[in-house]
Amino acid sequence: MKKILLFLVLFLNLFPLGFNFEKGEMLFPGSLYGQYQGVEGECINGYMTCDCDGWILFLDCSDPGTIDCQCIDSVIITPPSDFTCPICGQDPCVCGYYDPCSYGSPDYSDCACLGINCDYGGCDPSSPYYDECTCLGINCDDGGGDGGGGDGDDTNDGIYNFDTSNLSTTAQEKFDTTIEELEQNCFLQQLLSSLDSISIRMDSTINAEAGYNPSTNSVIYKDESKINAYNTTGEMFHAYQDTFYGNYLDDLGALAPGRSNIEFEEKFAGLLARVIAGSYFAEIESLMGVGQWIDDLISNNNEEFPSSFTPEQSTQYMIFLNNFREWNATNPAGDPRYATPVDPNLPSYPAAVIEIINNSTCYENN
Amino acid sequence: MKIINLLRSTFFLTTLLGLSCCHVTEKTPRENTIADGTHKDKLIQKPYVTNPARINQDTTFKLYHLEHDTLFIGKQYPPEGFKMKSNTSTYFFYQQESNESKAKVESCFRPDRLEILIQNRSSLFLNVYLDQAGIVQEVEIKINDRDKIYISEEEIKCICNNLKGLKIPIPSELSHFPFVKMSQSIRFKNFISPTR
Numbered sequence: 001m002k003k004i005l006l007f008l009v010l011f012l013n014l015f016p017l018g019f020n021f022e023k024g025e026m027l028f029p030g031s032l033y034g035q036y037q038g039v040e041g042e043c044i045n046g047y048m049t050c051d052c053d054g055w056i057l058f059l060d061c062s063d064p065g066t067i068d069c070q071c072i073d074s075v076i077i078t079p080p081s082d083f084t085c086p087i088c089g090q091d092p093c094v095c096g097y098y099d100p101c102s103y104g105s106p107d108y109s110d111c112a113c114l115g116i117n118c119d120y121g122g123c124d125p126s127s128p129y130y131d132e133c134t135c136l137g138i139n140c141d142d143g144g145g146d147g148g149g150g151d152g153d154d155t156n157d158g159i160y161n162f163d164t165s166n167l168s169t170t171a172q173e174k175f176d177t178t179i180e181e182l183e184q185n186c187f188l189q190q191l192l193s194s195l196d197s198i199s200i201r202m203d204s205t206i207n208a209e210a211g212y213n214p215s216t217n218s219v220i221y222k223d224e225s226k227i228n229a230y231n232t233t234g235e236m237f238h239a240y241q242d243t244f245y246g247n248y249l250d251d252l253g254a255l256a257p258g259r260s261n262i263e264f265e266e267k268f269a270g271l272l273a274r275v276i277a278g279s280y281f282a283e284i285e286s287l288m289g290v291g292q293w294i295d296d297l298i299s300n301n302n303e304e305f306p307s308s309f310t311p312e313q314s315t316q317y318m319i320f321l322n323n324f325r326e327w328n329a330t331n332p333a334g335d336p337r338y339a340t341p342v343d344p345n346l347p348s349y350p351a352a353v354i355e356i357i358n359n360s361t362c363y364e365n366n
Numbered sequence: 367m368k369i370i371n372l373l374r375s376t377f378f379l380t381t382l383l384g385l386s387c388c389h390v391t392e393k394t395p396r397e398n399t400i401a402d403g404t405h406k407d408k409l410i411q412k413p414y415v416t417n418p419a420r421i422n423q424d425t426t427f428k429l430y431h432l433e434h435d436t437l438f439i440g441k442q443y444p445p446e447g448f449k450m451k452s453n454t455s456t457y458f459f460y461q462q463e464s465n466e467s468k469a470k471v472e473s474c475f476r477p478d479r480l481e482i483l484i485q486n487r488s489s490l491f492l493n494v495y496l497d498q499a500g501i502v503q504e505v506e507i508k509i510n511d512r513d514k515i516y517i518s519e520e521e522i523k524c525i526c527n528n529l530k531g532l533k534i535p536i537p538s539e540l541s542h543f544p545f546v547k548m549s550q551s552i553r554f555k556n557f558i559s560p561t562r
Binding site (some may be wrong): 004073184275280281283285292295299302303333364 | 427443444449450451460461463464467469487489491492494498508510513534536537539540546547548549551552553555557
């Protein structure tokens with residue numbers, strides 16, 4: 001996250017511009033001018049996040065402690081008449097959402113998108129242009145290795161459409177054991193059964209424990225030790241979202257609006273699976289209260305997760321989603337992808353989760 | 367008139383004295399309980415206070431815990447000054463511990479009492495507070511008001527006491543916390559009926 005912020009900080013310091021933003025989007029330093037309001041934020045590890053009346057600012061800072069956020073008046077920012085974005089080449093130029101891995105982007109590069117030794121957007125973590133999205137290969141053509149969509153020859157056990165032919169024997173065994181663990185849960189069993197063909201791969205260069213590539217329908221693990229129930233559930237759920245929401249994920253940049261909707265629903269699904277299983281789960285700040293709320297939803301609906309949400313439940317869901325975004329925007333351990341603006345075009349309820357649970361066997365005996 | 371006033375004063379004083387005596391009478395056994403050392407099983411019940419800006423519960427319930435369990439319960443969580451190492455946690459199913467926990471809850475109910483909970487599709491929500499070794503030190507139980515009629519205070523106390531000492535792995539992201547809060551949903555409809 002620090003590297004991404006560093007990239008943004010450096011980038012915008014090089015190009016001091018003004019943008020016309022929507023409130024609720026992330027703003028970045030170096031480009032802002034106007035009336036300062038003097039709200040304070042905490043400088044941690046050289047970065048600080050400020051919530052300026054709903055505008056989230058990322059600033060670099062040199063000294064630990066409390067520092068003036070320099071929040072701007074929310075009306076001012078207007079680009080100069082001769083303004084063009086020198087790198088993004090997009091209008092409006094929202095560089096925070098710029099995804100170099102999208103075909104047609106001015107800086108699209110197979111090299112960068114494959115994360116192989118390259119200058120721009122490389123995967124060297126010390127590079128100021130280091131980009132987790134790029135290194136994860138999200139929205140990238142995988143350079144000729146395409147077509148690994150699972151032809152059925154090496155599916156793990158014939159029940160699901162998993163192509164595990166690229167895995168070593170030990171990795172394959174670990175994957176199978178993990179799938180067996182997930183199968184014990186009626187919700188996750190339905191999730192696995194609902195998936196289209198998925199290729200299972202290993203890639204030590206990805207900058208995450210695991211990822212899902214919607215362009216190649218691949219679940220990717222960084223190494224064998226990362227094949228576990230948590231990572232597998234999360235990435236398989238993203239794979240389901242990829243089908244459920246049409247091509248939405250294919251075109252979704254790492255920092256694009258809507259990324260937070262997608263990620264929050266995945267966390268929600270994981271918590272629901274745990275509540276259904278009656279297994280212990282830890283309270284974590286960004287999801288505080290969500291597990292208990294899921295328990296309430298079931299308790300108040302004759303022990304079944306609701307098949308649709310009331311307006312009040314949708315409102316509460318969005319409150320939790322915004323808490324999740326806020327925590328990730330304002331905490332050093334937060335992930336900027338989880339802090340992206342909500343996409344109002346996506347449902348204000350966990351639509352993919354509800355679809356799975358409605359088709360599951362969880363409540364057959366009710 | 368004087369007689370009436372005198373009677374009124376007498377009645378007032380008598381009532382006051384009577385109430386005072388009642389108060390003492392009621393208080394005495396409680397003090398005796400504390401002196402007996404059994405005060406640890408006194409139950410605290412409190413309504414769940416929510417921040418309406420963050421959560422709007424659409425059910426009514428209360429949280430219960432043993433009176434002397436104040437080491438972690440009621441304290442700020444996450445503990446002040448402690449942050450998670452990341453915002454996700456790789457913990458997932460602690461099924462062995464979860465099943466052990468369910469068995470400890472189940473053991474607090476007589477078969478006929480358990481059957482009532484199963485038939486009425488009751489549920490509990492547990493918050494357990496672990497020390498750094500992952501040992502359950504304190505327990506908080508959330509019970510919907512609808513289900514409270516099926517669960518006695520003695521059974522609640524039993525659950526609180528039974529779960530103490532259970533060891534649960536702490537997610538690595540939280541291993542530096544001085545204490546960790548974990549939760550578990552107990553749904554009685556999934557229990558095996560003792561009468562079948």
